[in-house]
Amino acid sequence: xxxxxxxxxxxxxxxxxxxxxxxxxxxxxxxxxxxxxxxxxxxxxxxxxxxxxxxxxxx
Amino acid sequence: xxxxxxxxxxxxxxxxxxxxxxxxxxxxxxxxxxxxxxxxxxxxxxxxxxxxxxxxxxxxxxxxxxxxxxxxxxxxxxxxxxxxxxxxxxxxxxxxxxxxxxxxxxxxxxxxxxxxxxxxxxxxxxxxxxxxxxxxxxxxxxxxxxxxxxxxxxxxxxxxxxxxxxxxxxxx
Amino acid sequence: xxxxxxxxxxxxxxxxxxxxxxxxxxxxxxxxxxxxxxxxxxxxxxxxxxxxxxxxxxxxxxxxxxxxxxxxxxxxxxxxxxxxxxxxxxxxxxxxxxxxxxxxxxxxxxxxxxxxxxxxxxxxxxxxxxxxxxxxxxxxxxxxxxxxxxxxxxxxxxxxxxxxxxxxxxxxxxxxxxxxxxxxxxxxxxxxxxxxxxxxxxxxxxxxxxxxxxxxxxxxxxxxxxxxxxxxxxxxxxxxxxxxxxxxxxxxxxxxxxxxxxxxxxxxxxxxxxxx
Numbered sequence: 001x002x003x004x005x006x007x008x009x010x011x012x013x014x015x016x017x018x019x020x021x022x023x024x025x026x027x028x029x030x031x032x033x034x035x036x037x038x039x040x041x042x043x044x045x046x047x048x049x050x051x052x053x054x055x056x057x058x059x
Numbered sequence: 060x061x062x063x064x065x066x067x068x069x070x071x072x073x074x075x076x077x078x079x080x081x082x083x084x085x086x087x088x089x090x091x092x093x094x095x096x097x098x099x100x101x102x103x104x105x106x107x108x109x110x111x112x113x114x115x116x117x118x119x120x121x122x123x124x125x126x127x128x129x130x131x132x133x134x135x136x137x138x139x140x141x142x143x144x145x146x147x148x149x150x151x152x153x154x155x156x157x158x159x160x161x162x163x164x165x166x167x168x169x170x171x172x173x174x175x176x177x178x179x180x181x182x183x184x185x186x187x188x189x190x191x192x193x194x195x196x197x198x199x200x201x202x203x204x205x206x207x208x209x210x211x212x213x214x215x216x217x218x219x220x221x222x223x224x225x226x227x228x229x230x231x
Numbered sequence: 232x233x234x235x236x237x238x239x240x241x242x243x244x245x246x247x248x249x250x251x252x253x254x255x256x257x258x259x260x261x262x263x264x265x266x267x268x269x270x271x272x273x274x275x276x277x278x279x280x281x282x283x284x285x286x287x288x289x290x291x292x293x294x295x296x297x298x299x300x301x302x303x304x305x306x307x308x309x310x311x312x313x314x315x316x317x318x319x320x321x322x323x324x325x326x327x328x329x330x331x332x333x334x335x336x337x338x339x340x341x342x343x344x345x346x347x348x349x350x351x352x353x354x355x356x357x358x359x360x361x362x363x364x365x366x367x368x369x370x371x372x373x374x375x376x377x378x379x380x381x382x383x384x385x386x387x388x389x390x391x392x393x394x395x396x397x398x399x400x401x402x403x404x405x406x407x408x409x410x411x412x413x414x415x416x417x418x419x420x421x422x423x424x425x426x427x428x429x430x431x432x433x434x435x436x437x438x439x440x441x442x443x444x445x446x447x448x449x450x451x452x453x454x455x456x457x458x459x460x461x462x463x464x465x466x467x468x469x470x471x472x473x474x475x476x477x478x479x480x481x482x483x484x485x486x487x488x489x490x491x492x493x494x495x496x497x498x499x500x501x502x503x504x505x506x507x
Binding site (some may be wrong): 063066067071073074075077078081085089092093094095096117132151152153154155156157158164179180181182183184185186187189190191193194195205212216218219224 | 257299300304308312333336337338366371372373374375378379380381419422426433434435437439440441442447448449450451452453454457477485496
């Protein structure tokens with residue numbers, strides 16, 4: 001391939017940055033969910049309903 | 060008028076205000092927003108001597124000459140916009156994409172003899188993207204020569220299957 | 232109470248609690264209910280993520296290994312499969328900020344403010360990807376990492392508008408003030424969007440004009456256009472998935488804050504033991 005370093009750097013940027021942001025968002029959402037489940041009866045009910053529907057093998 | 064309606068109207072009014080202010084400002088500064096001057100701009104409105112500016116246009120077919128002075132490559136070529144042409148000299152390595160018939164933008168000054176001495180040359184490519192075999196087929200069929208300007212519209216391009224068919228016919 | 236200034240600070244949106252009275256009006260407020268939003272987005276998000284990653288991977292793999300090199304740019308044209316989707320999402324992301332701003336300023340939609348807060352950083356990242364890959368494409372092809380032509384400059388301005396919005400929306404102790412200031416900035420900044428789009432037509436630029444237009448046939452051969460479409464759709468889904476995940480986190484974090492505050496109030500008022 002011609003100009004391989006430029007192409008490789010572009011793809012690295014285009015893959016690493018969105019992945020990093022995606023993973024960070026996922027971690028943040030699961031942390032918020034854990035905290036909410038600990039204190040919110042409504043969220044606990046929602047979680048229970050979800051688990052019931054899924055057959056009890058939710059994450 | 061409900062509050063919602065009033066906020067909407069106010070927002071639209073602000074939008075029209077900001078939009079027209081921007082439009083007026085851009086029109087007023089339009090001359091400064093162009094990245095380069097075309098050769099015909101120079102004849103119509105010649106820049107003051109010694110002023111550094113950018114000159115842009117197509118590299119005229121058959122005008123490119125390469126020499127070397129010591130170890131420095133020297134390129135001379137003509138830049139055209141169809142109405143006027145300017146002769147450009149440049150000492151240095153041209154970008155990979157630079158070729159006759161291709162767009163170019165050069166930074167430099169106009170000399171008293173009317174040539175443009177460039178200190179930097181950039182290649183400007185057009186918005187067409189095609190594989191080599193499509194370009195070759197266009198060239199072979201006589202629809203287009205890269206040095207003569209931009210390729211024909213995409214609707215005139217041969218399809219991959221047509222190229223394949225032509226290749227098998229030529230081979231068999 | 233007659234409020235003279237339409238955007239006056241005295242007019243605060245009243246928070247809709249899920250238990251509150253059913254509100255009449257536009258259906259937009261359907262999604263203002265945090266519980267319903269979390270349920271709906273929770274059902275969509277896994278699909279959005281999986282399909283987005285799959286389509287992006289498909290488009291990028293096709294573009295990187297199986298699409299033909301351009302007749303004059305050679306393999307460097309493959310940078311397009313990252314650069315063009317990033318550029319599209321930079322603009323589309325800012326457009327969605329402007330939509331959120333209207334929803335927030337006119338309809339006082341509570342989710343629109345949170346959405347604006349979460350879209351900002353994601354849009355800024357995609358704008359940064361667009362600028363970085365554009366630079367990496369410009370050096371080998373044009374011969375320059377950067378030029379101050381109208382297209383590149385207006386995209387750089389877009390990046391700074393994103394940074395301004397990100398800072399402004401978090402700048403106030405009272406989040407409502409930040410939301411309002413950021414919404415106004417987003418709306419004013421949206422005049423930059425047509426400038427970005429048409430800069431290559433209105434002025435001489437080093438950047439080439441659009442290859443895909445609404446009116447004419449695309450000036451890209453199908454073998455190069457298809458992987459580009461796949462990676463553009465894939466990146467768009469990924470962008471939406473990241474925003475949705477962040478928005479879910481923000482909604483849950485807000486609910487946690489509200490509950491903790493209510494608890495603290497309860498305890499402070501001396502109503503007895505902390506309700507567990």
